[in-house]
Amino acid sequence: MSDKSKNTHCILPYMHLYAEPTGLVKPCCIGGEFEDKLSLRDLSVEEAINSPQMKQLRKDMSEGVRNSVCMVCYEREDRGETSPRQNFNNNTLWKMPKVGKDFSVPKDALQHIDIRFSNLCNFKCRMCNHTFSSEWYKEVPLVENPHDDEIRTKEYYDYWKQNNPKKVIKAKEGIVEELKPFLPSVKSWYFAGGEPLITPEHSELLNYLHETKPTIDIWGRQKKDVSIHYNTNLSILKFNKYNFLDIWFDFNKVFLSISCDGVGDVGEYQRTGFKTDVFLKNLKEIQKYFKPADSETQEVGYGYNFQYTTTIYNVFHIWDFYKFMLDEGHIEHERNIDFYYAWAPRRSALKYLPDHDKPRVIEYLTDLLTKFKEPTTINKIESMIAFTKEQPDEHFMRYERDQIIKENTRLDELRGGKQMKDINGMDWMKTYKAPIGSPIWKKQQELKGLKNFGKKDDDGNPIYKAPVGSSKWKDDKGQKNLF
């Protein structure tokens, strides 16, 4: 690597392919979209790898130019944080391929694949969306609709459905077959989704790797020479005829990054679909083979860690979660949990909290800095504090702040059960000073009229009006079966 490129070079665009369930190709899962979008639905795998956009990115990297799709890494480095770019460059499993004068790479350059085959999922986490969870399909147009009256809600619902005709979306039909010629050079695979363990393409591909990959000797046992990394919610361990534990044991390295950001009420609120008892049962099952490990070093053959996505919902649960996992013996130290924070959707992200809720969050996170000991954990908490302190842009403050409050309220109404205020003590319908006359203000007035629920005014009209999208609203409109 030349001096010029040492601050911009990343090995991923040379040997990796990432695609989302929509088919969208990016340099990696955290990278930005190319201005001229790339999609596996329009291009073959080979065309995507050597597309003009990917070649330009490699050229920029080699010349020390910061391509905008990788700003997420460069900005982290500017803030003094370690970036994924730096971590990936330290991975000794992958080798830089031969690069052509035009910055193309050969077919066998592909060593690491992360294709989200589908959005098929059995959860609908509050910080997710339809691109990554099929379960969000019915709710997106109700939760994210910008309108407040029922006629336009219905219009928006129809409009959204027209543009998103399918609940389950796939990166590309026949993708497993298309990938097979590339697999001999592949050394590692990252499976995520959706929930990869319920995705048929994942089972098909895993089975193919199991049948075709050569074995190597690992401490007297023959193991398939490929390293597999999952991002899973651990809700199932068997799918159709496949018992994943049995199959995984034939590979030389399997790492499970288990998405879990709360147990009990908090976990079940944030990750709708998550059931604490099922989760703990499956965790016990994998612990027959897998040990808690550090995601950065992945020092053991069969390891797992937890990925805790911090949001406005579970931020006050961080320490309880860590203590629970430690006390129950599910982790050995802090490094077995990766603490992240959601930066989107905005309704779930700490940065977009109303000003009056931020001090309590910052105080809680600052207190954690005196409790955790590991530099990596402290670094992550410090990043969370900095992110919480950031001020949203002017456009958000003017036009979008009310929207995120509405979205959270609608979600609570649609999903029922615990409400946000029960989980994190934030009751925006009481505390948020909505501009007088704004839709939120009207809603607050409406809620103050709850004592009038069921009563009628002098003209015989109900005083209380059910919130748009709620089940009572649908009953009132006779639209119970509409959605």
Ligand code: SF4
């Ligand atoms: S520099 Fe960062 S964003 Fe770009 S490909 Fe590498 S890891 Fe991804």
